[in-house]
Amino acid sequence: MRHILYIRTLVLLVSLLLVGNVLAQKSSEKGKKMNKEIATVAGGCFWCIEAPFDELVGVQKAVSGYSGGHVKNPTYEQVTNKTTGHAEVVQITFDPSVISYRELLEVLFTLHDPTTLNRQGNDIGPQYRSAIFYHSPEQKEIAEKFIAELTAAKVYPDPIVTEVTQFKEFYSAEAYHQEYYVNNPNQGYCSYVIAPKIKKFRKQFAAKLKVNQAKGQ
Numbered sequence: 001m002r003h004i005l006y007i008r009t010l011v012l013l014v015s016l017l018l019v020g021n022v023l024a025q026k027s028s029e030k031g032k033k034m035n036k037e038i039a040t041v042a043g044g045c046f047w048c049i050e051a052p053f054d055e056l057v058g059v060q061k062a063v064s065g066y067s068g069g070h071v072k073n074p075t076y077e078q079v080t081n082k083t084t085g086h087a088e089v090v091q092i093t094f095d096p097s098v099i100s101y102r103e104l105l106e107v108l109f110t111l112h113d114p115t116t117l118n119r120q121g122n123d124i125g126p127q128y129r130s131a132i133f134y135h136s137p138e139q140k141e142i143a144e145k146f147i148a149e150l151t152a153a154k155v156y157p158d159p160i161v162t163e164v165t166q167f168k169e170f171y172s173a174e175a176y177h178q179e180y181y182v183n184n185p186n187q188g189y190c191s192y193v194i195a196p197k198i199k200k201f202r203k204q205f206a207a208k209l210k211v212n213q214a215k216g217q
Contacts, residue, residue: 036060037096039104039139040067040167042087042131043112044120048194050090051181052111052201057210058098063091064173064180067133068165076174082125087163089133091170099208101139105132105146110204111197114147115158121193130160133167140164 043049046064053062066074069086079086092104112120114130134140143164151160172178181194206212 035095035097037094037101038135039092039094039101040089040133040135040170041092041104041108042067042089042129042133042163043108043114044088044128044130045123045189045193046088046090046173046177047180047189048120048197049108049111050179051194051198052107052205053090053092053104054179054182055202055209055211056094056099056104056107056205057208058095060093060095062093064177065089065091066127066171066173067091067167067169068131068163072169073171076177079127080125082127086127086171087129087131088127088173089131089170102142102146103208105143107201107205108132109146109150111201113156114160114162115156117161129163131163131165133165135167140166 041049050062050064053059065088066079066084066086067089069079069084071078071084071086074084074086078084079088094101094104112130116130118124118126118129120128120130132139132143134143147160147162147164150156181190181198184190185195202209
């Protein structure tokens with residue numbers, strides 16, 4: 001009888017231990033899933049800013065797309081015709097415990113000129129505007145404070161015209177736009193416009209690059 005009781009007790013303890021491990025694992029997985037944040041930003045052609053963001057440690061993915069317009073599911077051709085109100089944007093999924101929202105904005109403001117209205121170089125139109133589409137009151141506060149600091153420090157000779165507006169919808173761009181620079185490094189626009197930006201970015205943010213952290217640099 002004592003032997004049977006001992007076995008039952010042992011089985012109960014093992015069961016409780018297994019249940020505890022499962023709950024702990026689920027809790028851990030839930031924590032990992034919650035440790036994500038979304039940022040949606042615009043700084044001219046999305047090809048130019050998607051590639052750099054994708055190289056940053058803490059960034060899980062960067063997707064080119066469209067935000068800030070009034071037409072549902074716009075195509076690239078519609079956006080290019082300047083009739084939908086959308087900006088070419090990159091939506092970034094990142095781990096805020098690894099890289100902060102402010103750090104992402106610091107990168108954004110080195111990748112484009114925030115003082116040219118509806119224009120980046122030879123790319124002209126509202127789809128190329130400088131914009132931050134905030135996802136929370138905290139993001140709005142950080143963005144506005146950051147821009148105010150840049151203005152106070154007179155980092156740029158001209159006024160910053162970056163739009164700071166609440167995020168509403170994001171539409172992923174067509175498949176051929178995704179990772180465009182990575183897949184087409186020798187294309188003319190990539191060679192002459194994007195490559196110099198990438199070079200400057202990699203030098204300035206070397207400590208934050210995935211490839212360098214993987215090497216222990």
